Amino acid sequence: MIPNLMESIIVPAVKAQASRRQFLIGAFATSTGLAVGYHLLSASPAAASETATVSDTHAFSPYVTIDVDGKVTVLSSQFEMGQGSYNGIATLVAEELEADWSTIDVKGAAGDVKAYGNVAFGGALQGTGGSTSMLTSWDRYRRAGAATRVMLVAAASAEWGVPAAEITVENGILSHPSGKSGGFGMFAAKAATMPVPVEVTLKQPNEWKRIGNAGLKRFDSARKANGTEQYTIDVKLPGMLTAVMIHPPLFGAKVKSFDASAARAIKGVVDVVEIPRGIAIVGENMWVALKGREVVTVEWDESAAEKRGTPALMSMYRDLAAKPPAAIARKDGDVESAFAAAAKVIEASFEFPYLAHAPMEPLNSVSRMNADGTLEIWGGHQFPDTYQALAGEIAGIAPGKVILHVMKTGGSFGRRAVFDGDVVVESVHVAKALGFRAPVKVQWTRENDMRGGRYRPAYAHSLKAGIDENGKLVAWSNHVVGQSIVSNTAFAGMVQNGVDPTSIEGANNLPYAIPNQVVGLTTTEVGVPVLWWRSVGSTHTAFAAEAFLDEVAEAAGKDPVEFRLSMLEPESRHAIVLKLAAEKAGWDKPVPEGRFRGVAVAESFGSVVAHIAEVSRTEDGHIKVERIVSAVDCGLAINPDQVRSQVEGGIGFGLGAILGEEITLTDGQVDQGNFDLYTPLRIDAMPMVEVHILASANSPSGIGEPGVPPVGPAVANAAYKALGKRIRIMPFAKSLNV
Template sequence: MSQGLIQGLSDTHTVANPPRRNFLKFAATISATTAGGMVLSISLPALSQSKQTQAYTEPNAKQDILAPNAFIKIDANGVVTMIMPKVEMGQGVYTSIPMLLAEELEVDVQTVKLEHAPPNDKLYADAMLGAQVTGGSTSIRALWDPMRQAGAVCRTLLISAAAQKWKVEPSACHAKSGVVYHDASGRHLGYGELVKVASTLPVPKEVPLKDPKDFKLIGTSARRLDTPDKVNGLAKFGIDAAPDKVKFAIIATSPVFGGKLISVDDSRALKMPGVLQVVKADNAVAVIGIHTWAAKRGLGALDIKWDEGKSTDVTTSDLINDLREAAKKPGAVAKKEGNATKAFKSASKTHAVVYEQPFLAHATMEPMNCTVEVGATGCDIWVGTQIPTFAQGMAAKTLGIPVEKVRLHNFLIGGGFGRRLEFDGVVQAVKIAKQVKGPVKVIWTREEDIQHDMFRPYYYDRVSAGLDADGKPVAWSHRIVGSSIMARFAPPAVKNGVDPDAVEVSADPPYELPNLYVDYVRVEPRDVPTAFWRGVGPTRGTFVVESFIDELAHLANVDPVKYRLDLLDKTPRLKTALQTAVSKSDWGQPLAKGKGRGVSVMHAFGTFLAMVVDITVNDQGEVKVDRVVSAVDCGLTVNPNTVIAQIEGGIIFGLTAVLHNEITIKHGRVEQNNFSDYRIMRINEAPAIDVHLIKSAEAPGGIGEPGTAAIGAALANAVFSATGKRIRKLPIGNQLQA
């Protein structure tokens, strides 16, 4: 989920060091299901830094626990527990965010224990997103000041408690490694010995934070706190939830988009060993069993009749034609600078192309799952979700009960990529659980997951440029045609017909373009549900902008790197990133036959990044990515290990999609159904990856999505270098092996 999600939701609130967009209230109207038509309007409260550090008292809190805010508690044994407002999806926030706290609290981050935060927007909303959401590469950016402030407030209270005990001034004391020392006498007390007194002291609203030059932990490569339990099997993901006497459900949904259930004959299924029950939920059927295998076998024994509806004749080509026709008409203006129409008329040369990017599935490693128990006292939900409060709210609405009667237990996530920003699976599981006695775990098969995902939209981009006699762009026009995810996810963000996510990067390219015109045409793909996909707007926008700028460099007969550098004066951090990546790569060195080298840059999520990709293309048109060199300026780096890992993972994720992936539709059905035909890059196909971090004193930028956003264009440009063929339609494999 990109920060483009939130553009325009409010113009009244400013947070410290805002990257570009801020707001006071996230008023989101969210479609609960892809076909059910249920709508929930959620108005979320504002969250300022001062509110994030106000005193917080747990229910039935004891006096031997210090809990001055919602993020931290210290017990009488000195054990520090952090209440984590974000969810760990593999991106490393369960280490980097505790590092912020530990830095100011003066404790070893490896000793910090973690607890999932309960759903609570008042206490745990992301100040950049306005809700308790993990997405948009905002975790560090949003918590950079508040989490350090939470640690500093707690440290201040502990020092004050020690000073009170010793009858000295707090300024005569300091904290180190979980102990408060009196400098003059050498006396010392551990944090645990101070919590009782500290918990009685008034909580300061704000205290001074460390100067970055004094950081001891931030900027170091800390070991991941979540790794040991993931290695030894103790880590708990949503799919591991195991409440007492849990049953298991496997589902089948209408194979055609928009289809409905007519009837189901379950007589054979109910005779099978381990099958307990068959239930219906909207356009789906679920078989309940004593284990997943029994439920899966029972599902295969059902005789289901579907009303396939009006979409049975829909194919991918129909949806592309819809986009192509829509692209002939002007759209809502996203950006207008200068006079592009006039500049085109005076240009020495013009160039116009179309780029197409396909539907994509998320295909998370952990299959979609949700465990629910509906009882007399309310509802319990065990799930890994990026949107705990939204999921809780929709469950309450589905059941018609107060939200406080829905107890949501969040878990680690085995891959989100935007899929778990949706709650369709939670709503479906609640509807099934209403009909089952006791807890039931609903698990989607891989086939169900891929064929009934909420897909990255198909995008159709028309781009044209006018060049002067030296080949520099004097006019630039870009029309983006595709689905508006924001119109469903957060309607207030769509202003004057412009979806801010769909046009991100495209409407604000990093280059000096004196006459720029960008517009957006919304076209919904009939009944195909669409959703955010890792990197969202910046991923699709960067592919188009960076592919097209490469084409212009070729027309101008100028080296692609030099061409970019000459246009990047207005974005100096990006210019430095490009120069760094090039200096660390083999750019300019001769290439053998079949070899190619491509480049791209990206500025989004508060991060500046450049990539150089080396590839080999064989006689059959198969692409092997040999090496990726990336230079990253993400501001002040909290944990370099995490940044490098995220860039590496983002590159692999992006390469997989750009090389192989697409969702195609025939007779209203998704044709792909598993990793056999929705291919994932294998370990032997992974390239060597060199990541170079640029030292910066700027506020931290986001890092979860930039690697995915930047890699596509660099790879496509490398293919042109190797073959002379421009890649304007993805995936690349289809274009070279056709």
């Protein structure tokens, strides 16, 4: 969700390939075994010590622990919300450690930015987003696994009185030609007393057994299948109370007064309290809290609220898109002269609605103040450092006394990556209003979640293209209109010269050789809260560019695939994935009767994905997506099966958005509250999907999001062939009036 241009706002010099000198390694004995970790330096490596001692344990948190039973626990800096980051990080550690895969577990870690800072964000904060989990983990978690193995070998060498070089490690067992052998647990405690290796040698690709292994199954599949996996919604603490929220019906409104007397009379309702974000009804359980919520009356101060509806907002956007942009994000060549000299000029406009993240698990958080003055918080901590600081401020304690339990989460798609703490802040506020006398879980309902804002912004695009007498694209213009995601946030520094890069990413870096092009941006001021949404700016920019490009190809009399290839370097990543997708889809062969094909290719989060969509026409004048053939270059595929799953999931997610999803407002109030009116893709609408992964020796790039951007335009381009109508207003259901 968070864009891949984060590095431009923090420490641009820090890349994924950090040198060994950028890490300090350390280890210490635990009550049951060994813990090993790295310290990612935020200062210059030259200013730090070259080595770390066993006593230097305060400087880092461990990445790997091994107990006396041989269980290997990986402490992940990355948040698991279904994208498979835990599995990928476990693979990196297990590969270098030579662990038994059946003994691996992964837990979320937080509270030490020096240890867990995201490399892609310059190491300045811990965060999961922008499809950077494998990028930030690739080096340090392999090194942690390798260092742990070296220390276990050293322990076995000392125990057995044999040279370390004669000891082999495989599948969790240390062995010596003499016949001596033992599991990790046997040597864990002794290993903690061994010298910490300053340098470790990582395996070569030809030695890998787990990295790149398409047959390696996720370590957590069984407990997800049998229902034993624990999420925040499952947290139950002794004496815990449950709170449900009443939020303002209009964005920007505030509580003027409320009457909770009827609610307080209901047995099991403990209290009704006002917090900065609304009214919380606190009960012994969620059911009674919901019953209490039904009888609370609130008077709202709407003087500062956003009261415009969708028709008024989109009318404003259309008017702005027709005018010159307020800022220029890119300008190459002499665009005006190129248009004037063009043999043919094509124009089109596109509109995109607000979109909700709609994760399966609505937002929630649990807070408990302990007798020792520490505050524990259970939740989906996508930006843990921020939540730790905010919670400490509310509770009146130092951030270091806030203990975060990083729970697995049933989806996020960017929704939990907020800088005001959102539901985490709510749980602390409610617990504080109760005098911290009991643990409190704040659990949002689906309606809270759907109407809670933080949407993918609405956008309008105005595009124009010029082609010469030979059908060559010589001029291109795109004016983007929409809200800024990062303004007035911790990432506000990303806005340069009036350009929020999250609004135009994917538009200002088209891979095509167009000699004259301009990308403009007009940022609107609207009171609807917005946030990054899976694949961020590319959700709309890729659609507008790739759908319009098909219109240009038609005007030029060119095949859509050949037209794109003619503007790409033959050996570029875009050209290679496009050719692979076309080949696997049989683009050069006649399409089956009743089927129609469309194509799109897009780069996002360091990866390039091409989709070929195959659709059929339904009797009601709509289309059914029958098949998607995808080719992806995401660098080295650590878990090929997971890469495939993420592309498949991204296709389903993107299809739901373009076919039927939209958040609309009437006089400022959100119309949709549940999945009856907000309609993600249903299972019977999911097409057959084929995913082809390019072999690559490059470092891993993003995969959680790049499957989303090209699916919309590929389907739209196929739909044009099926219906004879260009789809430029999202969702399709609105454009096709079905």
